[in-house]
Amino acid sequence: MTVLNDFRLRLGDNEYLPIMVGGMGVDISTSSLALEACRLGGIGHVSDAMTPWVSDRHMNTHFTKTKSGRFKFNRNSQDKTQVKFNLDELYKATLGVVSAAVERKQGSGGLFINVMEKLTMGAAADTLGTRLKAALDAGIDGITLSAGLHNGTLKLIKDHPRFREVKIGIIVSSVRALKIFLRSGKRVDRVPDYCIVEGPLAGGHLGFGEDWADYDLKKIVPEVLDFVKEEKLDIAVIPAGGIFTGTDAVEYMQMGCGAVQVATRFTISKECGLPDHVKQQYLAAEEKDVEVNSLSATGYLIRMLKNSPAIGSNIKPQCEPLGYTLSSEGTCLYVDAYYRTGEDESGKKLPVQDKICICHHFGQHNVWTCGHNVYRLKDTTNRLSDGTYQLPTAEHIFNDYLFSENHEIALPPLQAETA
Numbered sequence: 001m002t003v004l005n006d007f008r009l010r011l012g013d014n015e016y017l018p019i020m021v022g023g024m025g026v027d028i029s030t031s032s033l034a035l036e037a038c039r040l041g042g043i044g045h046v047s048d049a050m051t052p053w054v055s056d057r058h059m060n061t062h063f064t065k066t067k068s069g070r071f072k073f074n075r076n077s078q079d080k081t082q083v084k085f086n087l088d089e090l091y092k093a094t095l096g097v098v099s100a101a102v103e104r105k106q107g108s109g110g111l112f113i114n115v116m117e118k119l120t121m122g123a124a125a126d127t128l129g130t131r132l133k134a135a136l137d138a139g140i141d142g143i144t145l146s147a148g149l150h151n152g153t154l155k156l157i158k159d160h161p162r163f164r165e166v167k168i169g170i171i172v173s174s175v176r177a178l179k180i181f182l183r184s185g186k187r188v189d190r191v192p193d194y195c196i197v198e199g200p201l202a203g204g205h206l207g208f209g210e211d212w213a214d215y216d217l218k219k220i221v222p223e224v225l226d227f228v229k230e231e232k233l234d235i236a237v238i239p240a241g242g243i244f245t246g247t248d249a250v251e252y253m254q255m256g257c258g259a260v261q262v263a264t265r266f267t268i269s270k271e272c273g274l275p276d277h278v279k280q281q282y283l284a285a286e287e288k289d290v291e292v293n294s295l296s297a298t299g300y301l302i303r304m305l306k307n308s309p310a311i312g313s314n315i316k317p318q319c320e321p322l323g324y325t326l327s328s329e330g331t332c333l334y335v336d337a338y339y340r341t342g343e344d345e346s347g348k349k350l351p352v353q354d355k356i357c358i359c360h361h362f363g364q365h366n367v368w369t370c371g372h373n374v375y376r377l378k379d380t381t382n383r384l385s386d387g388t389y390q391l392p393t394a395e396h397i398f399n400d401y402l403f404s405e406n407h408e409i410a411l412p413p414l415q416a417e418t419a
Contacts, residue, residue: 001405001406002250002254003246003250003402003403003404003405004018004019004246004249004250004253004260004401004402004403004404005017005402005403007250007253007259009043009236009238009258009259010236010258011110011142011167011193011194011236011258012167012193014110014167016041016042016043016108016109016110016259017040017041017042017109017402018042018249018253018258018259019037019042019043019249019259019260019262019398019401019402020037020042020043020044020045020112020196020238020240020259020260020261020262021033021034021037021042021043021044021045021261021262021263021266021394021398022045022114022203022240022261022262022263022266023045023046023047023048023112023113023114023144023146024045024047024203024204024263024267024272024369025047025048025049025050025114025116025362026047026049026050026053026054026362026363026365027047027050027053027054027057027273027363028047028267028272028273028274028365029044029045029046029047029114029263029266029272029273030046030271030272030273031046031097031100031101031104032271033266033269033271033272033273033394034046034101034111034112035101035104035105035106035111036271036393036394036395036398037109037394037398038105038106038107038109038110038111039106039107039109040107040109040394040395040398040399041107041108041109042109042110042259042398043109043110043111043112043141043142043259044109044110044111044112045112045113045114045144046097046098046101046111046112046113046114047113047114047116048094048097048098048113048114048115048116048119048131048135049114049116049119049324049362050119050322050324050359050362050363051090051093051094051097051098051131052064052067052085052089052090052093053322053363054093054097055093055096055097058097058100059096059097059100061093061096063089063090063092063093064321064322065321066089067085067086067089067320067321067323068320068321070086071083071319071320072320074319074320075320078335078339079330080122080317080319080323080326080330080331080332080335081329081330082330083122083319083320083323083326083330084122084123085121085122085123085127085323087126087127087130090121090127090130090131090134091130091133091134092134093134094130094131094134094135094138095134095137095138098113098134098135098138098139098140099138099139102138102139102140110141110142110167111140111141111142112140112141112142112143112144112167112169113135113140113143113144114144114146115128115131115132115135115143115144115145115146116146116147116148117145117146117147117148117149117150117153118147118148118205118298118299118300118325119131119147119324119325120324120325120326120327120328121323121324121325121326122323122326122327122328122330123328124327124328125152125156128153128156129156129157132153132156132157132160133156133157133160136157136160136162136163136166140166141166141167142166142167142168142169142193143166143167143168143169144169144170144171144196145168145169145170145171145181146170146171147171147205147298147300149177149180149181150170150181150184151180151181151183151184152184153184154168154184154185154187154188154190155184155187155188158188158190163190164190167193167194168190168192168193169192169193169194169195169196169238170192170195170196171195171196171197171198171207171240172195172196172197172198172207172224173197173198173199173200173206173207173208173215173220174207174220174223175220175223175224175227177207178195178224178227179227181195182233191233191234191235192235193235193236194235194236194237194238194258194259195224195228195235195236195237195238196238196239196240196261197217197220197221197224197237197238197239197240198217198239198240198241198261199215199216199217199220199221199239199240199241199242200212200213200215200216200217200241200372201217201241201242201371201372201373202240202241202242202263202303202371202372203241203263203264203267203303203369203370203371203372203374204302204303204369205296205298205300205301205302205369206292206300206301206302206303207300208301209301210301212292212301217239217240217241217242218251221237221239221252221255221257222255224237225237225255225256225257229256236257236258236259237256237257237258238257238258238259238260238261239252239257239260239261240260240261240262240263241371241372242371242372242373243260243261243262244264244265244373244376245401245404245407245408245409246400246401246402246403246404246405247404247405247406247407247408248260248407249262249401260401262401263371264370264371264373264374264377265377265380265397265401266394266397267279267282267370267374267377268282268283268377268380268381268389268391268392269391269392269393269394269397270391270392270393270394271393271394272394273365274365275365276391278365278368279389279391280388280389281305281307281368282305282368282370282374282377283377283378283381283388283389284378284389285305285370285374285375285377286375287375289305289306289307289375290303290304290305290306290370290372290374290375291303291304291305291306294354295310295311295354295355295356296355296356296358297325297332297333297334297355297356297357297358297359298325298333298358299333302367302369303369303370303371303372304367304368304369304370305368305370305374307368308366308367308368309361309366309368310356310357310358310361310366310367311356312351312352312353313351313352313356313357313361313366314338314341314349314350314351314352315357315360315361316338317332317334317335317338317357318357318359318360319332319335319359322359322360322363323359324358324359325358325359333355334352334355334356334357334358336355337352337354337355338352338355338357341353377389379409380392380397380400380409380411381411381412382411382412382414382415384415390412390414390415392412393412396410396412
């Protein structure tokens with residue numbers, strides 16, 4: 001029987017096993033998770049979401065504290081127009097995080113970075129260009145552009161010496177979105193090496209509107225494949241969202257896809273950056289516990305567990321230390337929602353119901369974003385005598401995708417339980 005290991009992904013002169021591990025932020029797709037996928041011969045993503053915060057957490061830097069002190073005077077103001085990132089500091093933070101990962105790289109796989117356009121950071125183009133240049137200078141193998149159409153992104157790095165060398169891809173949810181990006185690429189004579197076609201069952205932010213449930217990845221992918229073939233484009237098509245078994249993956253490979261991107265299965269891996277108690281929440285989840293809502297300050301719909309601690313929080317806007325979703329006009333949907341929300345009779349701020357401060361809560365792992373199939377995770381591992389679930393290694397999950405047949409999932413070897 002055909003298994004995923006029978007296929008290979010070719011990007012230029014490079015050949016990989018056809019598994020991409022998605023770049024989940026903030027610090028969920030850790031460098032350890034990405035590097036393990038790379039060591040095994042696939043492609044791992046780090047995320048560039050909140051790299052100053054991630055650097056402070058792991059590298060004994062103080063970018064967040066420094067920014068907070070710089071704008072302390074503005075803490076109690078609703079007007080956030082003056083809150084900006086220092087581009088030199090942002091460059092150093094991104095360079096440090098990515099370089100540390102690149103230096104540890106082993107194996108024949110690729111180390112890529114997921115770069116979100118919707119991290120507007122008070123100066124969208126300036127901060128995006130800074131993050132991209134830092135990743136390129138750090139030696140990243142590939143850049144996946146996400147959370148936006150990226151119509152002007154390539155021109156920000158067109159003069160970088162590695163512009164033609166680095167692998168570049170875009171996440172889209174339709175042929176239309178791919179066409180828009182190709183037009184921008186034509187202006188700088190750069191065709192993407194791959195496109196990730198993300199369907200409506202994916203985790204985190206979705207590239208669909210309220211009618212997301214009307215779409216089907218298995219219908220979108222053939223449309224993209226046909227377009228790429230008709231236009232004679234050398235672009236690998238990589239589906240994502242809801243690909244839960246190796247057999248699911250093989251079905252897309254047999255359509256003509258170059259690889260698959262997967263993430264949900266890896267959220268409970270030992271190498272994933274989620275705290276263990278959150279991984280147990282994912283493992284305990286039922287299908288009814290998953291919802292798609294409009295709580296994100298990005299304006300995108302987002303899929304998460306209904307019991308995420310961020311929901312109904314009334315945290316004061318964290319724009320001075322963080323501020324990753326501030327527009328260039330200094331606005332943020334959460335800031336607006338926070339100041340719209342009143343107080344109770346004792347003067348205590350009421351819960352903010354319509355938005356969440358994703359800058360704060362993503363960093364604290366309080367937004368439990370997930371793929372639709374999160375409720376199936378309990379079937380991929382062993383339940384222990386204390387009622388918790390065993391956390392498998394990324395290597396086990398990776399190999400299960402490679403060699404699975406008939407949608408079967410191999411459980412990890414049962415760990416010895418301590419008394």
